[in-house]
Structures are given as structure tokens and as C-alpha cells.
Amino acid sequence: MATTTEKQAMVVGIDDSEHSTYALQWILDHFFAPFASNPPFKLVIVHAKPTASSAVGLAGPGAAEVLPYVDADLRKIAARVVEKAKELCLSKSVHDAVVEVVEGDARNVLCEAVEKHHASILAVGSHGYGAIKRAVLGSVSDYCSHHAHCSVMIVKKPKIKH
Numbered sequence: 001m002a003t004t005t006e007k008q009a010m011v012v013g014i015d016d017s018e019h020s021t022y023a024l025q026w027i028l029d030h031f032f033a034p035f036a037s038n039p040p041f042k043l044v045i046v047h048a049k050p051t052a053s054s055a056v057g058l059a060g061p062g063a064a065e066v067l068p069y070v071d072a073d074l075r076k077i078a079a080r081v082v083e084k085a086k087e088l089c090l091s092k093s094v095h096d097a098v099v100e101v102v103e104g105d106a107r108n109v110l111c112e113a114v115e116k117h118h119a120s121i122l123a124v125g126s127h128g129y130g131a132i133k134r135a136v137l138g139s140v141s142d143y144c145s146h147h148a149h150c151s152v153m154i155v156k157k158p159k160i161k162h
Contacts, residue, residue, distance in 0.1 A: 023125030
């Protein structure tokens with residue numbers, strides 16, 4: 001059982017999308033920046049790095065040759081995502097965030113991070129996919145809202161009104 005001084009964790013799932021960046025900014029602005037040196041949560045930022053084989057989605061002759069290149073690309077993207085997250089945190093004077101890169105499907109990675117850190121909240125951005133794309137890809141936020149053992153907050157980027 002957590003002691004009274006130990007803060008509950010908030011896991012924030014991030015990827016290389018602007019929705020994800022917006023979600024992290026929103027979380028920092030609402031849960032961390034206003035509390036300066038004593039935020040109500042321990043911040044854990046998690047990026048799920050896809051496996052090269054899942055990203056390529058092909059098998060057969062020639063597949064093995066491209067995998068190292070795909071993996072190198074995914075590593076570069078992960079490094080960029082982590083760097084951006086750390087910069088955002090520092091810009092809001094949040095210095096003690098834990099940033100993790102975990103290989104695997106975002107749905108499983110985020111639910112496992114909730115378990116590992118005993119998180120009380122999981123926050124994710126909303127990609128705003130249409131119904132067809134969401135039906136084909138499956139929504140990470142939808143999956144997490146059903147399977148994560150904590151409250152799930154979906155941060156939506158406001159639609160620009162014309």
C-alpha cells in the first residue's frame with residue numbers, strides 16, 4: 001500500500017502526433033504547472049515503440065532485409081518523441097517526470113504501464129479518426145478505457161470553428 005507521502009502516478013501515453021503533443025501540454029498546464037514544486041501526481045510519460053515487423057506488416061522474401069532500416073527509423077522517431085516530451089516538461093518547470101520507451105502495441109504498453117506504476121489516471125490524446133479508420137485500426141483510447149485498471153482521460157484537441 002502506498003504511504004501517505006507517496007504520490008499517485010499519472011501515466012501519459014505519447015506518440016509522434018500533434019494530438020499527443022497537445023495532450024501532454026494540456027496535462028502539464030492543468031495538473032503540473034499550477035502546482036510548481038508540488039504537483040498532485042508523479043508524472044510517467046510512456047511512448048510505445050512499434051516493433052519493426054508490426055510496422056512493416058509484411059513477410060516473405062526481402063522482408064528481413066528491410067527490418068533493420070525500419071527499426072532504426074522507429075528508434076529515431078522514439079528518440080524525437082522523448083526529446084520533445086522532455087523539452088515540454090522543462091518548459092513548464094516539471095523536472096521529475098519519468099519518460100519511458102517500451103516496445104510493443106500502444107494498447108498493451110499503456111495498460112501495462114498503468115499496472116507497473118500503480119497509476120490512478122491514464123491520459124491519452126485523441127487522434128480524431130473518422131469512424132472507418134477507427135474501426136479498422138481500433139482506437140488506443142477506446143481499448144485503454146475498457147482494459148486499463150484506472151480512470152482514463154482522453155484529451156481532445158479543440159476543433160477550429162470556421
